[in-house]
Amino acid sequence: MQDCETKSPWTQFLEFVQTRCSRAEYANWLAPIRLAQATPDEIVLEVPNIFVQEYLLDNFKGVLSNFLPMRTSGDLAITFVVAAAPKKEASRAPLQVEPETSDSSHYELKLNQHYTFENFIEGPSNQFVKSAAIGVASRPGKTYNPLFIHGGVGLGKTHLLHGIGHYIKEHSKKTKIQAITTEAFINDIVDNLRNKSIDKMKRFYRTLDVLLVDDIQFLQNRLNFEEEFCNTFEALINQNKQIVITSDKPPSQLKLSERMVARMEWGLVAHMGVPDLETRVAIIKHKSESRGLNIPSQIAFFIAEHIYNNVRQIEGAVNRLCAHSRLLATELNQDIVERILSEMFQSNAPQKKVSVESILKSVAAVFEVRVSELKGESRIKEIATARQVAMYLAKELIDDSLMKIAVSFGGKTHSTLLHAWKKITDQVQLNEILRRQVQMVRRNIES
Secondary structure, three states: OHHHHHOOHHHHHHHHHHOOOOHHHHHHHHOOOEEEEEOOOOEEEEEOOHHHHHHHHHHHHHHHOOOOOEOOOOOEOEEEEEOOHHHHHHHHHHHHOOOOOHHHHHOOOOOOOOOOOOOOOOOOOOHHHHHHHHHHHHOOOOOOOOEEEEEOOOOOHHHHHHHHHHHHHHHOOOOOEEEEEHHHHHHHHHHHHHOOOHHHHHHHHOOOOEEEEEOHHHHOOOHHHHHHHHHHHHHHHHOOOEEEEEEOOOHHHOOOOHHHHHHHOOOEEEEEOOOOHHHHHHHHHHHHHHOOOOOOHHHHHHHHHHOOOOHHHHHHHHHHHHHHHHHHOOOOOHHHHHHHOHHHHHHOOOOOOOOHHHHHHHHHHHHOOOHHHHHOOOOOHHHHHHHHHHHHHHHHHOOOOHHHHHHOOOOOOHHHHHHHHHHHHHHHHHOHHHHHHHHHHHHHHHO
16 A cells, blocks of 8 residues: 555556556557656646547546546646657757768668568578578678579568678678668769769779678669679679679579679579468568557468568558557457458459369369369268368459359359358368468469
8 A cells, every 4th residue: 555655646547557458559659658747736748749648538538537636627637748859859960960971971881770680580481591691691701602582572682681781790890891772883883973983982892891782683774884783793702702682583584694694693592482371470470569569360360361472561561550550549350450451452362363163173182172072062071171162262262243153163052152151261260270271272373
């Protein structure tokens, strides 16, 4: 009792309400509020913005009246002060501008602070590439030189590239590193030609210990710039300096000179694949938790089953859900997620025409049954389940009348198809093995 009496009314309110709201809600809306001043008659609260103030009063006004002092008018005796964050930023801004740093700041190493090995989610599709990246970072210039990483957009190539930079910077402070996009390299050449300082630029790049180059595909059809890059490349390789390059295609598919392609194939060419279902779920869980939002596993699987080609899209989906959760303070469920992410789900829908026959063939292969059995009347459990999965996917993937789809299954009725769809919809939420089988069939159909 003694301890409770020494605590301020605001602290007592926080302790009470913390047990009655979600962890994400508390962290996003209540934790940022600071008690600036307290008297027996009034308290002053500092809030980061007006939205937090409105959220507090809209959701907890009744509870607050049990803890905080009241005015004679019956209103809460609270005065709000909005934190002056912009002034703090403005006051620090002049300190960032230092004289005599034009050359050094131009070539300053700029790495994304979030792109480290520690927060890179590993899975079967990228395990080899990550191991190669760690090997290069541990012994630059000694193994896999150059390291060429290729794969589709948004799969984590830049993340690993910057991860190498972070690791080397931390473990070998004297190593001279530069991370740059191909576009930035080209712009650098143009600027230095204009300023008649190209020799200075060449000296900088050719005295590096590690050169990290992103998106080399932008060098295609730019012969003069390609030649300069190739000269820089050879100068560094001949000194056993490390080069890491990323691209959306392997060297052999790039429209570059044979000389350039041959140089890039000297070392290790590693492919970054599309993450599998479990890896995508892990990415969703990791990114949401880092933003203070706990997405249940069932919802994470639902998102991962609809967004599968691009990690950046997954991150964008998580950002949307976080914003929705913070602004509306609502718990996520499948209906809400589907509404918020409907546009993203549609953009990931299969583009090619899907037929009942292609679904039947894929289901038959995964469930190890015959297509004729899927169209038949057998009630053997394995065959019946496989048939229901085929009907479920047909309804999901084919934009046609239920009656027409049902007829393709050996003359079944639309009510039979609807029953199968509902049954599999329910079972994939509970049966992990069935969920993976359905996901495998879907991937085979859409690949």
